[in-house]
Amino acid sequence: MMQPIFLHKHTKSNFQSFVIRHAKVPHLYNKWHYHKEIELLYVIKSSGTRFIGDSIQPFFDGDMVLIGSNVPHFWQNDEAYFKDDPNYVAEVVLLQFEEGFMGNALSLPEMLPIKHLFAKALHGIQFYGATKDNVAALLMDIAYQEQENKVIILLQMLDIIAKSEECHLLSDLSYIMKLPVHSSERIQLVCAFLLEHYKEDITLSEVARVANMTEKAFVVSSKKSTQKTLGQFVNELRISHACKLLINHNHSIGEVCYESGFNNLSNFNRIFKRITGQTPSEYQQKKLPFFIVRS
Incomplete structure (x- = not known):
């Protein structure tokens, strides 16, 4: 295929180190794109086909994936989500953060599992089982927490998924994309x-x-x-x-x-x-x- 487009991140204020959104929309963003932020997407309700790097797979309610920095991706909903049917509404929780959101903390020895996680995320990672359930509960909680508690919960989530074996790499290649928009x-x-x-x-x-x-x-x-x-x-x-x-x-x-x-x-x-x-x-x-x- 051709080149994906670079997409600017969701807007965050100067008082935020990451973006969290719990959203209900007619359908998911279906343009082939990439951005420098690492993204964790939890699909509460939606179905279709998921494209991450060179991976093409169906997705359903409960799908959870971590996408690394500059990895091209998009979600194509099933046809029913484009027919203005109130029974077909996509509900997701989206978390975006830059790899350096913790400053120099990522260089600490204790952060090595998380550093390795970010490298693996260049393939796209799908989570399942108890890992997915535990992280989903934290995602639903973090969106409504006070700002000072959100970073603590985010670190909890990263610790869980960094140590988990209930995961699967999606893309065969590490897509570190720094591509022009022209195509x-x-x-x-x-x-x-x-x-x-x-x-x-x-x-x-x-x-x-x-x-x-x-x-x-x-x-x-x-x-x-x-x-x-x-x-x-x-x-x-x-x-x-x-x-x-x-x-x-x-x-x-x-x-x-x-x-x-x-x-x-x-x-x-x-x-x-x-x-x-x-x-x-x-x-x-x-x-x-x-x-x-x-x-």
Whole structure:
């Protein structure tokens, strides 16, 4: 894909070292962007497809991820969130802070686990289990605390997730992005096109035309930015959709295969296992978090 846009952080006052927001919005911010602040996002209520670095995964109520500084990301809500239906409102808690918000304290030996956490966050980290539940409770509390208590609670949260093993790295590469804005409109066009048409037979020429590039230039740019081919990107979108169907709906494996854009069941099973590490039937039975298996 093309370049993500740099997004300025949520506004904080001179009396704040970080930003915390508990928000209910029609849908989540769905532009491919990055910013220097580290971000912890807890999805209370919402569903769709989450893009972090080169990771493409479905997300549901209760999703919690930590995103490192300058890592490109966006959340694409399901179609229902764009239809002005009061039953579909995204509710999230967003926490943003700069890596140096503690000043020189991060250089202390006692802060080494947190320093390592910030480095791991360059891949994007998903949390689950008791870790997620404990941090979620603190997030719900911190938004309404007095200012002097907020830093203490933030450090508690960072300590919990820094020491936790209930987590999964999302992106295969560390995306330390310091990119110009000039190509940002192209990726919006390409992402919008792929999200609308990924169930169809998509050709390289079609996508290159959407990006207003030659096929050769698009292939080079896409591989450089995402380390994926167009086919890999589309397959991950399709498998992400398949996972949502397997978890939330009473569909047969065959129905999920064709509803997700595949026209061959054996090919669907092979690609599903390659991406998730398990067969569709195993995934449906376990209903485990969606993790991409890296070769």
